[in-house]
Amino acid sequence: MKAGFVALVGRPNVGKSTLLNHLVGQKISITSRRPQTTRHRIHGIKTTEAGQAVYVDTPGIHASEKRAMNRYLNKTAGSALGDVDLVVWLIDRAGWLPEDELVLKRIKAAGVPVILAINKIDRLEDKDALLPFLQQAAASHNFAAMIPFSALKGTNLETLDRTIMDLLPEGDPIFPEDQVTDRSMRFMAAEIVREKLLRALGQEVPHAITVEIEQFRQDGALTRISALIWVERPGQKAIVIGKQGEVLKKVGERARHDLERMLEGKVFLQLWVKVKEGWSDDERALRSLGYAD
Structure with missing residues (x-):
């Protein structure tokens, strides 16, 4: 049996909550096109015969901390990285932004395996355009895996799901088998x-x-x-x-x-x-x- 905590991290509005809902198979996190939709750390629990993955949906990491809300969101996202066994870093297929560099810095400090998950490939007309992006990403960090996918369309989610379970440590389930979230x-x-x-x-x-x-x-x-x-x-x-x-x-x-x-x-x-x-x-x-x- 495999079991562990998996942080879903990334800059705002990159699809973390949509991915969580698809991986768990239920609506756990709310979604919208607005940044700051996710404001709390939310656990989505998926239990199968292979093991239990406890996904941690986090707020998007902001470059600006001018307001108390932004400071709270960054603190919540950052604290989640200290308690997990694996990180799934979501990044948009369109390329790197300054906020992505901020996320990468925090991921490197976490010291756990990282899957780079390139989201929204359904909107990419030329799939060959991903190759230079993947090469740039590979040069920035030693990722455990790099997986292009679409959270909205469900493209390549099975590969991502299987890779996550393979990278989790051995262990007994953390939550009861029928529990899907820690929130009331x-x-x-x-x-x-x-x-x-x-x-x-x-x-x-x-x-x-x-x-x-x-x-x-x-x-x-x-x-x-x-x-x-x-x-x-x-x-x-x-x-x-x-x-x-x-x-x-x-x-x-x-x-x-x-x-x-x-x-x-x-x-x-x-x-x-x-x-x-x-x-x-x-x-x-x-x-x-x-x-x-």
Whole structure:
């Protein structure tokens, strides 16, 4: 039997959460096209006859640490590298960026085997263009493997999955066989609401949004959930609510459908929007809202 922790790392918006969900076979991490979608360290657990891989989805590593939120995200991502047996470094098929160099520096300091996983090859018209990229990558670090793949399309995922299991150390399962994540349903509910907000809103507001679950209660066959959406300015509150409440209503409907699938039962979901000025650049406010690793 093989067993161990596998960190999925990379710069923001490179496909870590999408890969985690495909590898585990369930939706564990929320996804969107917005950077900073993943804000917490989340474990996705896959158990097979060959062993157990505990995937650690991490926030994207940022070059800038001007705000408290960015410092928290980098600290969360960096701390995950100290506790794993293997690293899967996701990088975009388009090439290196300055933030990739920052990730590489942290990976080298971790001192564990690294798989370089080149994502989004489905968008690459000329596959031969990968060769110079792979040669450049091979010169930068002694990778255990380099695997081009597509998290969205599922291309070459079996090869990546098999290589990960081959590189894990021998050991007994870390979690029960039927467990797929270490996060609570309450946490998952907040993340699902935030995902629907990210997908419904424009460019500016998502970074200023967080979701806090005030109530999560089972009432017979019905689950009652009350979620508080925090923003930083009154103008953002108006955008989240939308004209005649249209945006908030749409977000609530989409979140409720996902929650009912996850909980396998009826859900009554209430959403409220409040302003907490500057919460994303206030370390005390971040801790009070659950941003503590």
